[in-house]
Amino acid sequence: MNNNLKRPILSIVIPTKNRSEYAIKSIESCLRIKEKEFELIVEDNSNNDDLEKRISKLDDDRLCYKHNNLPIDMNSNFENAVERAKGDYVTIIGDDDSVSNEIVRIAKWCKEKDIDSLITSRPSSYTWPDSTSQKLGNLMTGKLVIKHFSGKVEYPDVRANLIRCLRSGVSSYYSIPRLYYGIVKIEALRKLKEEIGCLFPGPSLTWQMQ
Numbered sequence: 577m578n579n580n581l582k583r584p585i586l587s588i589v590i591p592t593k594n595r596s597e598y599a600i601k602s603i604e605s606c607l608r609i610k611e612k613e614f615e616l617i618v619e620d621n622s623n624n625d626d627l628e629k630r631i632s633k634l635d636d637d638r639l640c641y642k643h644n645n646l647p648i649d650m651n652s653n654f655e656n657a658v659e660r661a662k663g664d665y666v667t668i669i670g671d672d673d674s675v676s677n678e679i680v681r682i683a684k685w686c687k688e689k690d691i692d693s694l695i696t697s698r699p700s701s702y703t704w705p706d707s708t709s710q711k712l713g714n715l716m717t718g719k720l721v722i723k724h725f726s727g728k729v730e731y732p733d734v735r736a737n738l739i740r741c742l743r744s745g746v747s748s749y750y751s752i753p754r755l756y757y758g759i760v761k762i763e764a765l766r767k768l769k770e771e772i773g774c775l776f777p778g779p780s781l782t783w784q785m786q
Contacts, residue, residue, distance in 0.1 A: 621645070
């Protein structure tokens with residue numbers, strides 16, 4: 577599953593562990609994107625080969641799969657995944673998530689405008705058929721919800737939103753740059769790693785994917 581393309585515009589990164597039934601659907605949905613200028617990095621830390629067997633049936637040069645069954649923590653799995661990224665921009669999605677078909681075009685727009693990072697308003701959501709909510713029960717089970725959105729581009733005050741985030745005890749990320757539900761220039765990630773030594777020092781950015 578080697579990626580023989582020139583440097584892609586975007587790296588879509590999926591860290592996963594022991595969730596092959598979800599992960600394979602996520603992988604297949606990303607590979608349905610028609611554009612060729614992206615790579616799909618799958619970092620599999622499963623202690624079984626279920627996902628590896630499923631992926632072996634896929635034939636797509638954009639797919640870069642690695643199975644590491646050594647026991648490591650979740651943050652290390654994320655670090656390893658992003659370390660393999662070669663795209664101009666990087667995004668992380670959960671192993672039960674997907675992305676818009678427009679994501680490659682959006683990454684190209686970011687490059688043209690020299691945008692360091694972009695976050696979305698998350699106008700759509702899907703609840704898996706076997707998922708329930710503590711508040712809503714099975715009311716939304718198996719449903720896709722697409723909210724109205726304008727497509728308007730805004731340029732938030734990142735520092736002000738970071739202060740709001742910290743004052744809230746990081747209960748909300750507000751409009752701060754992030755890899756999950758966002759796109760970040762790989763050069764910015766490398767500078768950040770040089771500065772603090774890692775990209776995922778704790779669970780605050782990854783708790784949603786446990």
